[in-house]
Amino acid sequence: MIARRLIGVLLLSAALALSADAFPTTSNLLNVLRQASLIFLAASGVTLVILAAGLDLSIGANLGLSACLTAAAIKATGAISVGAAAGLACGTLIGIANGLMVTQLRLPPFIATYGMLWMVYGINYWYMAGETIYGFPAEFRALGSGYFLGVPAPVYLMTAALVAGGIFTRYTTFGHEVYAIGANAEAARLSGIPVRRRLMLVYTLSGAMAGLAGVVYLARLNSAEAGIGDPLLLPAIAAVLIGGTSLFGGVGGLFGTLIGAVILTLVLNGMNLLAINANWQPLVTGAIVLLAAWIDAAARKRAEARDA
Amino acid sequence: MVDALARRAARIPGVAYLLVALVLVFSILTPRFASAPNLFNIGTQSAILLLLALPMTFIIMTEGLDLSMGAVLGLAGVVLAMLLVNGSALPLALAAALGVGLLFGAANGLLVVILGMPPFVATLGTLGIAQGIALAATGGQSVVGIGNTLPSLYASSWLGLPFSVVVGAAGYAVFHFVLYYTRFGNYVFAIGGNREALMLAGVRSRWYHLSIYSLGGLMAGFDALLLTGRMSAGHPIAAMGMEFDAIAAVVVGGTERQRGNGWLPGTVLGVLSVGVLKNGLNVLAVPSSLQVASIGLLLITALLIDSIRRAK
Numbered sequence: 001m002i003a004r005r006l007i008g009v010l011l012l013s014a015a016l017a018l019s020a021d022a023f024p025t026t027s028n029l030l031n032v033l034r035q036a037s038l039i040f041l042a043a044s045g046v047t048l049v050i051l052a053a054g055l056d057l058s059i060g061a062n063l064g065l066s067a068c069l070t071a072a073a074i075k076a077t078g079a080i081s082v083g084a085a086a087g088l089a090c091g092t093l094i095g096i097a098n099g100l101m102v103t104q105l106r107l108p109p110f111i112a113t114y115g116m117l118w119m120v121y122g123i124n125y126w127y128m129a130g131e132t133i134y135g136f137p138a139e140f141r142a143l144g145s146g147y148f149l150g151v152p153a154p155v156y157l158m159t160a161a162l163v164a165g166g167i168f169t170r171y172t173t174f175g176h177e178v179y180a181i182g183a184n185a186e187a188a189r190l191s192g193i194p195v196r197r198r199l200m201l202v203y204t205l206s207g208a209m210a211g212l213a214g215v216v217y218l219a220r221l222n223s224a225e226a227g228i229g230d231p232l233l234l235p236a237i238a239a240v241l242i243g244g245t246s247l248f249g250g251v252g253g254l255f256g257t258l259i260g261a262v263i264l265t266l267v268l269n270g271m272n273l274l275a276i277n278a279n280w281q282p283l284v285t286g287a288i289v290l291l292a293a294w295i296d297a298a299a300r301k302r303a304e305a306r307d308a
Numbered sequence: 309m310v311d312a313l314a315r316r317a318a319r320i321p322g323v324a325y326l327l328v329a330l331v332l333v334f335s336i337l338t339p340r341f342a343s344a345p346n347l348f349n350i351g352t353q354s355a356i357l358l359l360l361a362l363p364m365t366f367i368i369m370t371e372g373l374d375l376s377m378g379a380v381l382g383l384a385g386v387v388l389a390m391l392l393v394n395g396s397a398l399p400l401a402l403a404a405a406l407g408v409g410l411l412f413g414a415a416n417g418l419l420v421v422i423l424g425m426p427p428f429v430a431t432l433g434t435l436g437i438a439q440g441i442a443l444a445a446t447g448g449q450s451v452v453g454i455g456n457t458l459p460s461l462y463a464s465s466w467l468g469l470p471f472s473v474v475v476g477a478a479g480y481a482v483f484h485f486v487l488y489y490t491r492f493g494n495y496v497f498a499i500g501g502n503r504e505a506l507m508l509a510g511v512r513s514r515w516y517h518l519s520i521y522s523l524g525g526l527m528a529g530f531d532a533l534l535l536t537g538r539m540s541a542g543h544p545i546a547a548m549g550m551e552f553d554a555i556a557a558v559v560v561g562g563t564e565r566q567r568g569n570g571w572l573p574g575t576v577l578g579v580l581s582v583g584v585l586k587n588g589l590n591v592l593a594v595p596s597s598l599q600v601a602s603i604g605l606l607l608i609t610a611l612l613i614d615s616i617r618r619a620k
Contacts, residue, residue: 055428107611110373110428111559115607118552122601129595226597234436237429247426279443286436289429290419297424 005244005259012266020273030152032262032269037158038144038217039261043236044161045095045209047257048169048202050240053182053249054109056203058098059210059236061120064229066090066214068124071133071224080140084215091211092204094120099203103196117233125226134223144219154216158258161209165254178202182249234285238264241292248300264288322613323561323577330581334588341591348470354583355476356538359531360554361561361579362483362572363524367427368558369500369570370520372420375431377528377551379438380412382544384532386442388458389451389542398457405532412438413525417518442544451542462537472534479527480576487572496520497570549600556607557582564614582606 016023023029042059049056070087074080094116101112146153169175177198180188189195217232218224243260245252267288268281334341360377367374384405391401412434419430466474487493495516498506506513536542561578563570582603589599 057428057432101608105612106615107608111555111611112608114375114428114552114555115604115611117604118549119601119604119608122597122599122604125597126595126601234432237432241429247429277444279448280440282436282443283440286433286440289436290425290433293425293429293433294419294423297426301424 002244002256002259005242005256005263009259009262009266012263012270016266016270016273020270022273023270028269028273030147032265034145034152034154034220035269036258036261036265037152037154038213038220039232039235039239039265040158040258041154041161041213041216042210042232043239043257043261044165044254045202045206046236047240047243047245047252047254048165048178049109049206050245050247051169051182051249051252052178052199052202053185054102054199054202055113055247056095056098056206057110057113057233058094058116058120059206060229060231060233061117061124062091062094062207062210062229063214063217063232064226065094065120065124065127066211067218067228068128068133068224068226070215070218071136072127074136074140075133078137080137083140087215087218088208088211091214092208095204095207095210096200098207099200102203103199121230128224128226130226132223132225136219136222141219141222144216144221154220157212157216162254162258169253174198174201179250182251184250231282234282234289235264235268238285238289238292241289241296246296246300247293248296260292322610323574323581326560327577327581327584330584330588334584334591337588338591341588346587346591350580350583350587351476352470352472352538353587354579355470355472356531356534357550357553357557357583358476358576358579359479359527359534360550361557361575362479363520363527364551364554365483365558365561365563365570365572365575366487366496366520367524368555368563369496370517371500372427372521373431373555374416374521374524375428375551376412376416376434376438377524377554378547378549379435379442379551380409380525380528381531381535381547381550383412383438383442384408384529385536385546386446386451386542386544388532388536389454390445392454392458393451398461402530402533406526406529409525409527409529409532410522411525413522413528414518416525417521420521421514421517439545439548446542446544448544452540454536454540454542458533458537459540462534472538475534480572484572487570492516492519500570552607553582553586553603554579556603556610559607559614560610562614 042063046056046059066087069090070083073086074083077083098113098116101107101116102109143153148156169178177188177193180193181195181198185195214229217228221228239260240257241247241260242263243252243256243258245256264285267284271280271284340346360381364374364377387408388401388405391404392398416431416434419425419434420427462471464471487496495506495511495513499513499517503513535547539546557578558575559578560581561571561574561576563574585602585606586599589602590596
């Protein structure tokens with residue numbers, strides 16, 4: 001499954017290299033990698049949630065509020081660490097609230113996190129009151145737009161998240177339990193897995209990663225306004241689905257999401273290089289989500305037919 | 309005697325208490341809330357939301373969801389306004405808006421019912437597509453100069469009631485009749501309650517299920533008439549998030565996402581609750597961003613009460 005997607009990446013890259021001269025330059029390829037890293041950070045937590053057959057629709061709004069609070073905290077205190085801590089804490093708290101709604105109050109995850117989306121969205125627009133906060137210290141901006149040993153800084157964060165997440169999902173009991181819950185929550189419960197506590201953990205991680213992505217995204221843009229996270233929900237979900245993680249739970253993984261993020265970024269980057277109006281991006285991302293969800297649903301139907 | 313009263317009170321749905329409480333609180337907080345022009349305003353705003361909430365009730369009853377309604381309404385509004393700007397007659401422009409809505413509704417139905425995609429992701433995808441087309445067609449700008457026909461129709465009053473309220477009431481009557489007095493309505497209950505049994509009984513349940521999503525798109529297209537009339541312009545993201553208000557209204561109104569448990573009068577009360585809450589906060593000069601947040605809180609509270617009741 002991963003191999004097929006990697007071939008997709010190669011074919012897509014070859015097509016872009018042939019149609020746009022600016023594509024195969026080092027600076028553009030590093031830019032693609034940087035952009036894909038940002039999408040991966042936002043999508044990594046929600047990958048875990050979807051693996052457990054849940055959903056987190058609040059990550060875009062979460063990312064936005066976390067970025068704005070980080071911006072405000074840096075401006076107020078001048079300390080980068082305080083700002084980053086504020087963003088991470090904000091994201092994590094929203095994740096905990098989602099987890100409590102789903103596990104303790106037993107609300108359906110898509111409606112609960114959808115309600116959370118609009119609550120966080122409203123709070124952020126109220127808090128920012130139409131203002132833009134911009135101009136941050138160079139050391140902070142380096143986190144998003146800097147290079148280390150010739151590689152963009154977010155790529156290191158992405159690698160760290162991928163390695164930590166990969167170990168977590170593949171080699172720990174926790175991780176295996178997340179897959180088991182996604183495959184069949186009732187069976188997981190009967191076999192003694194603390195389902196609610198594991199779900200609590202994945203929703204918290206999803207919120208925390210959205211918070212981290214918010215901090216890095218702010219460092220990249222060097223400017224924060226209330227709408228900063230709104231356009232990121234669809235790409236994050238698209239990356240998860242293109243990466244082969246099933247919406248029905250239990251199938252997929254973080255490496256797939258990374259490939260998904262790269263494929264999506266290649267498409268958007270290619271549109272950019274071919275001078276296609278950016279207004280078409282939601283349409284293309286939406287179409288990609290549908291295509292990936294269709295493939296997922298078809299695979300599930302085949303599996304069901306096989307089992308029956 | 310007291311027992312009988314208590315039993316009668318227990319049968320009154322929670323949303324009725326909520327609506328009364330909201331009206332009382334806002335009436336006490338500000339005298340401007342209960343003024344006639346403001347109540348008119350709530351009525352006209354609620355009519356626009358009601359036209360989305362009615363089909364959303366059907367969709368939620370069938371364990372579905374349509375996140376694309378706001379974006380489809382926005383796109384239909386843009387199409388309607390563009391045709392009017394180009395000098396088309398209103399009926400023709402409305403037909404085009406209905407066509408756009410129906411197309412997206414049918415696409416949602418196809419994705420969910422035939423291809424078996426989870427509804428929130430399928431309709432999130434069509435949301436992106438509808439919004440993308442609307443943004444690309446307008447370059448993100450308002451479509452103005454739609455002439456006088458539609459704005460003056462919107463401003464007209466029928467039997468002393470605003471046009472939009474009359475349309476909303478007529479829409480409710482049609483949906484009420486369909487849900488409670490036709491075979492189609494029976495199937496709406498059955499698809500949510502026991503799809504398997506329906507299929508085994510030889511009913512083409514997939515066809516009806518697809519029709520329910522198509523109806524949602526069609527109503528979003530029709531709603532463009534009211535929205536565009538109200539704004540005297542088309543705007544690509546004017547209705548962004550309106551599907552959220554509709555979902556909140558349906559859930560607050562007592563329709564449950566499982567077991568095909570729908571209650572259409574509750575949706576009207578839910579729509580009015582959302583309308584009163586937004587309007588009351590507006591009169592109190594609470595920023596619109598916090599109004600959005602308050603609807604989120606309202607939705608989660610309603611879900612919470614629902615889950616506590618079920619646990620009893």
